Amino acid sequence: MQSIKQKTVCLLVALFSLLCPVVSFAAPATLAANATSNASNLIVITNPPSFSSTTQQGVVFCGYGSNNTKVTLYLFNTATQRYEQMAVYGVPVTATINASGVFWKKVNLPSGLNKILIYAENGNSVQVVRREVSVLSSSLADKIKDYTVNMSSALQMGR
Amino acid sequence: MKKETLKTIILTLLIFSSVILSIQIWFVNPAWTQTYSLASFFTAWKPEKDDGLNINVTGAFNSVFSPRAYVFTYNDGRLFFSTTEQEGSAIRDVYNTAIKTAFSAENAVFVTENDWQTMLKSNSIYADYSVPVSINALFDFLGGTTEPSFALTSFNQTVITFDQILTNAYICFRNSTTNQQMRITLTDAQEIRNIFEQYKERSKEDYAYAFEMNLDKKMNETAVQQKVLMNSYILVPLEPVTMNTIRREAVTFSQQTIDGLLELFGYNPKTARKFTESNGTILFVDNKSTLKLNSETGYVEYIAEKDDGLALPGDGNLSSIASGCGKLLDNIYNLFVMDPNVTLFINSPLDTENAERYTITFDYLFNGNSIQNDTHSCKIVVSGGEILEFYATIKNYQMVAVGNQENAQDVLDTLYTNLNQDALLINNLYTGYIDAPGEMPLCWRAEVQGSDEIITVK
Numbered sequence: 001m002q003s004i005k006q007k008t009v010c011l012l013v014a015l016f017s018l019l020c021p022v023v024s025f026a027a028p029a030t031l032a033a034n035a036t037s038n039a040s041n042l043i044v045i046t047n048p049p050s051f052s053s054t055t056q057q058g059v060v061f062c063g064y065g066s067n068n069t070k071v072t073l074y075l076f077n078t079a080t081q082r083y084e085q086m087a088v089y090g091v092p093v094t095a096t097i098n099a100s101g102v103f104w105k106k107v108n109l110p111s112g113l114n115k116i117l118i119y120a121e122n123g124n125s126v127q128v129v130r131r132e133v134s135v136l137s138s139s140l141a142d143k144i145k146d147y148t149v150n151m152s153s154a155l156q157m158g159r
Numbered sequence: 160m161k162k163e164t165l166k167t168i169i170l171t172l173l174i175f176s177s178v179i180l181s182i183q184i185w186f187v188n189p190a191w192t193q194t195y196s197l198a199s200f201f202t203a204w205k206p207e208k209d210d211g212l213n214i215n216v217t218g219a220f221n222s223v224f225s226p227r228a229y230v231f232t233y234n235d236g237r238l239f240f241s242t243t244e245q246e247g248s249a250i251r252d253v254y255n256t257a258i259k260t261a262f263s264a265e266n267a268v269f270v271t272e273n274d275w276q277t278m279l280k281s282n283s284i285y286a287d288y289s290v291p292v293s294i295n296a297l298f299d300f301l302g303g304t305t306e307p308s309f310a311l312t313s314f315n316q317t318v319i320t321f322d323q324i325l326t327n328a329y330i331c332f333r334n335s336t337t338n339q340q341m342r343i344t345l346t347d348a349q350e351i352r353n354i355f356e357q358y359k360e361r362s363k364e365d366y367a368y369a370f371e372m373n374l375d376k377k378m379n380e381t382a383v384q385q386k387v388l389m390n391s392y393i394l395v396p397l398e399p400v401t402m403n404t405i406r407r408e409a410v411t412f413s414q415q416t417i418d419g420l421l422e423l424f425g426y427n428p429k430t431a432r433k434f435t436e437s438n439g440t441i442l443f444v445d446n447k448s449t450l451k452l453n454s455e456t457g458y459v460e461y462i463a464e465k466d467d468g469l470a471l472p473g474d475g476n477l478s479s480i481a482s483g484c485g486k487l488l489d490n491i492y493n494l495f496v497m498d499p500n501v502t503l504f505i506n507s508p509l510d511t512e513n514a515e516r517y518t519i520t521f522d523y524l525f526n527g528n529s530i531q532n533d534t535h536s537c538k539i540v541v542s543g544g545e546i547l548e549f550y551a552t553i554k555n556y557q558m559v560a561v562g563n564q565e566n567a568q569d570v571l572d573t574l575y576t577n578l579n580q581d582a583l584l585i586n587n588l589y590t591g592y593i594d595a596p597g598e599m600p601l602c603w604r605a606e607v608q609g610s611d612e613i614i615t616v617k
Contacts, residue, residue: 041382046373056235058365060397062372064385095568100569100575100583101386104372106365106397 017094027072027094027119029082031128035117039125042069043097045118053134057111061118062129069097069122073107076115103153111137195230208240218248218490219503219521220485221536224300225251226286226317227504228527230366230394233282233359237366239394241527244478250354254286255301257351261330261343262298268342268521270331275318275340276370276391283320286354289317291315292338308535311341313510319351328352335392365397389585399564402601405525405592408555410495412454417441421496423487424450424461424549425469457553461490461546466514468545475544477512481505484519484539484546491551498557500526506535516542525556528601529591531613559598570603574616584608 021138043065048054057086074083086093086107095103109116116131221242229250231238240247279285291313298307314332328348333340345351357602370391378385386569389395418428426443434442436451440458443450447467451460453568463469473479488503503521511517520535530536532552540548567588575583587606592599593615603616 036453044378044380044383044385046376046378047371058235060367060372064372064374064387065383098572099386100568101384102374102571104367104397104568106367119436155602 027070027085027092027121029085030080031074031117031119033076033081033083035083035128036121037127039122039127042066042122042125042127043118043129044118045129045131048129048131048133051132053136055136057107057108057133057135058106059133060104060106061116062102064101064119065097066122067097067099067101067129069120070096071097071103071105072119072121073105074117074119075109076117083115109133109135111135124147161424180339192574206597211418218242219488219505221248221251222484222502222504222521223481223485224292224297224509225288226254227289228287229254230285230287231283231358231362232279233357233362234356236363237394238358238362238364239366241524242311250284250358250376251353253350254284254319257330257345258297258317258327259303260345260347262294262301262307264343264346266344267309267311269310270340270342272338272340274342275331275333276368278318278320279368280340280371281320282355283318284351285318286316288315288317290505291334291508293477293510293512294332296477296481296509296512299476300482309341311339314341319345319348319355321348321355333495351476366394367397369393369395378397384581386575386581387583387585390587393585393588395588396567399566400590401564402562402590403526404559404562405556406559406598407594407596408498408557410457410497410553410555412452412457417452420452420491421450421458425492426450454592459549459551459553461549463545463547465541466545466547468542468547469549470545471541473544476519477509477514479521480517480541480544481509482525484521484541487539487546488521488537488551492553495553495555497555498525500558501554501556503537504529516540523554523556525592526558529589530556530594530599531591531604532594554594556592556599562600565603567603568615570605574603574605574607574614577616578607578614 043063045061045063047060047062053153065071071094071112073086076082076083093105093107095105097103112135114133114135116133118129118131120127120129226242226247228239228241229247235508242248242251292315293313294307294309294311309332311332312335314334315336316333317330317474318333319330321330328345328351329342330345331340331342368391369389372395374387374389374395375391377388421428421431421443426445431443431445431450433552434444436442438453439455440451440453443452447465448461448463448469451458461469471480471483473483485505492503500522504524505519506522507518507520519539519541521537522532523530523536532554534552536554537551538548539546570588571585574585585605585607587604589604590601591604592601605614605616607614
């Protein structure tokens with residue numbers, strides 16, 4: 001009886017030990033605003049640049065990195081003051097870098113200033129890269145358009 | 160009845176029948192090809208045979224001086240399709256009208272590659288001609304009114320953009336070999352603008368050019384190895400691509416088909432001298448040429464003896480030669496029952512004018528995807544406005560199954576692993592078929608710096 005108990009305990013310990021690495025590899029659901037890296041050799045983000053603005057809601061996040069690196073995208077939530085995992089239809093936006101090193105993900109961003117955190121992890125190494133993308137609303141784009149048309153008409157009338 | 164009367168009647172009948180027979184031989188069904196028929200002098204009044212197209216199934220003529228594919232960009236979406244699809248044909252005419260308008264403009268300016276990329280990213284219609292095209296030859300083909308006097312003599316890409324604010328439209332011609340871009344303001348762009356309005360709402364597919372993703376630029380970061388660089392203008396599908404499977408189908412050489420082929424190559428089906436070779440090839444011979452047909456392989460070969468071949472209509476310039484070859488091919492393929500997804504597309508440069516000899520080649524596409532054979536599907540050698548050599552392998556294909564979906568990212572990973580190099584420069588990445596017996600799945604093809612071969616990614 002005692003030997004069965006010992007074996008059961010050993011089995012549970014072994015199982016727990018196996019599960020630990022799995023837990024540590026999963027990207028967290030949220031990250032603090034000041035999340036930091038412990039590595040700088042996991043990824044390079046080629047697009048978008050550090051600060052950018054666009055009239056398009058669809059933005060392609062892409063770059064290259066080390067083999068077996070998992071990349072997860074986070075969007076800053078001003079209400080909670082934390083970065084939260086981005087998801088499409090409930091599925092987190094992630095990419096796994098393989099042999100070629102290239103990866104990309106296209107996401108739709110809401111209008112306004114978007115603070116993005118790209119979280120890369122490979123084993124115990126973590127690298128975070130930040131990006132800010134301003135998505136101009138269509139009404140603002142129309143205002144610019146109207147202003148330009150009016151200026152153009154005014155210039156023509158003045159000739 | 161008296162003997163003399165009977166003789167008169169018989170003689171009259173004989174003379175009458177010989178006159179009828181002569182009319183048959185000279186005018187109705189000549190016993191020799193028209194080129195050296197003595198009766199050709201008498202047939203000047205005969206209505207010209209209609210060399211127009213009955214049913215343009217294979218689109219060979221339409222592929223001449225035409226874009227092979229269009230990309231519509233509207234906001235952050237794109238719509239990509241080949242001109243072999245029904246809609247591509249409709250756009251072609253409107254696109255050509257815009258080009259004719261551009262030819263008469265006097266505001267052509269060279270712009271930078273950065274300007275070209277800006278145009279590609281904005282609301283636009285991009286057209287890929289896939290082969291270099293001479294501007295003068297295109298002008299001849301389209302029948303423009305004002306001959307262009309551009310500094311750019313040939314191009315292979317164009318893009319039309321629409322300036323929403325100032326309601327202008329621009330067309331930019333690009334020669335990717337010399338990296339020159341010439342932009343022209345379109346004074347009358349209403350038709351092309353209408354086409355864009357029609358298609359912009361459908362521009363929701365996810366494609367991005369490599370330059371938009373900066374995957375074409377060598378980064379200065381040294382901490383992470385950059386293993387893959389891509390040509391700036393590779394259009395990367397951001398979503399999985401469906402890899403369909405097709406199969407080669409037999410083509411039938413009925414007697415009607417053979418007679419039709421004979422007539423197209425200037426032979427008289429009733430009087431052509433016919434031989435059969437040991438491999439089953441039927442050989443037709445006349446005084447000026449030979450014509451071979453093999454129904455098992457679909458092979459058609461015409462060779463003119465000396466330099467007296469099959470005359471093409473027109474004045475022998477590049478435009479008339481290329482379009483004449485296209486029309487001939489369409490007429491040939493109209494003799495067969497072909498799958499509507501099978502088309503022929505011109506695959507030889509159209510930028511050399513006044514050459515003594517032209518070799519015009521066509522290859523098969525299935526639903527816009529190229530089908531690679533060991534040799535060109537059709538090859539036509541023309542000199543002095545006459546076809547001297549014609550080689551074609553008539554093939555038909557049919558879709559068998561809808562395949563799996565594959566990500567371009569996985570394709571890059573497989574390519575990199577297979578090539579086992581430290582760094583890759585990918586010049587081109589696209590989908591296509593490789594002709595083979597049995598089923599042919601759609602596969603990814605890559606052109607990589609340092610390799611002359613097109614690599615199939617498996």
